Amino acid sequence: MDLLKVTIDNQTIEVPAGTTILQAARLIGKEVAPPAMCFYTKLKTSGGYCRTCLVKVSKGSEKDPRPMPKLVASCRTTVMDGMEVQNYTSPEVVEARKGVVEFLLINHPLDCPICDQAGECHLQDLSYENGRSHSRYEFDRRTFDKIDIGDKIQLHMTRCILCYRCVKVADQLTPGRVHGVINRGDVAEISTYIQNAVDNEFSGNMVDVCPVGALTDKTFRFKSRVWFLKPFDAHRDCDKCSGKTVLWKYGKEIYRVTGRKDQWGEVDEWICNTCRYEKKAPSDWIEEGPRQIDRHSVISQNMYEAGTKFVDSPETLPKKQLS
Amino acid sequence: MQLTNRSKVVSNKEMTAAEAAYIPAVLKGMAVTLKHFFKRPATVKYPEEQREFSEVYRGKHVLKRDENGAERCTACGLCAVACPAEAITMVADERKKGEEKLYREEKYAAIYEINMLRCIFCGLCEEACPKEAIFLTKEITPSNYEREDFIYGKDKLVEGIEPSLRIDVSKRQDR
Structure with a gap:
């Protein structure tokens, strides 16, 4: 099979046809790989929603060296032979990504001190590495009630960035899904069909694929950090x-x-x-x-070593300390 | 080999009669003692008398309540991870219906303990806190007989609800 030569941030790699720019960049390494919130290698048709992986194609291919007119989503754009891509080396991309992060955070509650995802949250990493340090948004953020989808998964719709990963998990891993995205635009939300419970043997993977704290493990809820x-x-x-x-x-x-x-x-x-x-x-x-x-x-x-004396669980402690 | 020129030669010379009597030396010592009778003492009579502390003195911690009397701490664990002495431990719990007056957010610290023997009063917990919940006050941690008594739980750390029991930390917030 023919290998296509692609240059990303001045680093060249040869990849088979059909590879996306994002995957080619990941093959080079972390320094050039664009961040991705919705794309998931193991989920088919994922990607293209969040726009964090935007890159600039400064040379389309060897045969047609014209640059692409707009920034493209690298998770959905396949490479061409001789393509030249700019990611972190392009100020335009860095600026665009800043805007994308700001938009993703517009309705995000930023309740990281409460959220169980804090510390392993992709949105935290993304905004820390690519975003602004403050918000310019002055209006009320959209709010939703917490929903239990099944007895093991808690849905915090306020934190959701609508990446569709969990929907793809339900589509591709489980037979007959019972949840999806309802409504459109800024009122779109993840929901189940009339408060139906998600109880499928692989539904827990929704928690793992969620890049934010929208879907969290109820058995671990507030247990620790x-x-x-x-x-x-x-x-x-x-x-x-x-x-x-x-x-x-x-x-x-x-x-x-x-x-x-x-x-x-x-x-x-x-x-x-x-x-x-x-x-x-x-x-x-x-x-x-x-x-x-x-x-x-x-x-x-993590500085806590095994064998240290830990605080007991609330049940075993004397009442005075529970105040 | 001589490394420095600070070494001294020890002399074994005999003392004179006056020196051997020790009386001038004793009197000299007494004079020094007597001089201190007329000087201002270096100590204060604690606890009747207390020294003035700096506005930003870092003493015993307080867990603040908000203006409605609800606890601000959400047990996010940032103070514990920032603590260089690993003095802070906590167990979080979920707020139940009807407890909105007690706890500000849906998660709260069921147990919050600071080991005052480990604490070095560096103030990093205060710096790490995203909820302005923990502050160091001008109060000092009293001495005690038992090690267990130095582990301060929420009963000792959380400030009272009544306005008179609130601890003013505005000086530390302004910085």
Whole structure:
């Protein structure tokens, strides 16, 4: 098969035809890869909604070297032979992305101190790396009531950025989905069909793909903060999924179970709800060892060692301290 | 080999009769002591008398309430992760219906503990707090006999609801 030569931020790589600019940039490395909020490699037809991956194509191809007239979404644009792309080297792209981040944050409540996603939130990373430090928006943000979709997943519609990832999960992983996006424009929201509960064996993956804290694990709700937990690779024999997971532990106790995410924040393998919600005893798992965490991540800030004396759970503490 | 020229040669010379009697030396010492009777003492009679503290003195912590009397802390854990001495621990809980007067947001700290023996009063918790909930006050942490008594829970940290019990931290907020 022919390999196409593409140059992204002055770095050249050869990729097979049909590769998108985003995927080619990811092959080069983190320094040139545009951020992506809606694109998910393992979900078909994902991408093209959030516009954070906009890049400038300064040379269309070897045969037609004209630049593309507008910034293009790199997750949906396939490479051409001899294409030249500018990402962080183009001030236009950096400025456009700043605008996109500002728009994404317009209706975001910024309740990070409460949100369980804080610390592993893609929107936090995105706005920290590419956004402005303050908001110019002066009006009321849209509000929604919290919805329980199923007994294991909490939906905070206020935090949602409408990336459609969870809808694609439901479409592609589960037979017969019961939730989707209803309404249009600024009143669009993720919802179930007349308060229907989502109870499917793979529905928990919606929590993993959600780039923000809109869909969170109810069994982990307000239990701890991600930077107090230590992630460990573990596996178990599961008849429904691969059983390869990450255990988030505080001392000996397992607080939550998630899929293994790669450096782009995408899970390697989908895991089933049994593994995710019901297996929280250490005896259920065979541990492989601590997970590698980026040194700059807040999760590696975890200073609490196993064996330290932890605060007891609220039930076991004397009443006076609960005030 | 001589490394520095600070070394002294020890002499074993015999003391004179006056020196051997020690009386001039004792009197000299007494004079120094006597001089201090007429000087201002370096200490104060705590707790009757208290020293004046700087406006931004970093003493015992307070967990503030908002203007309606609801606790500001949401147990986000940023103070605990900022703490270089790992003195702060907390357990969060979800606010139930009817507790809106008690807690400002849907999550609150069910347990909030600061180990005052570990705390170095650096004020990083105050700096990290996104909710303006924790402040260091001019109050000092009293001494105690038991180690357990130095672990301050919410009973000792949260300020009272009544206006008279509120602790003014405006000097620290202005900075």
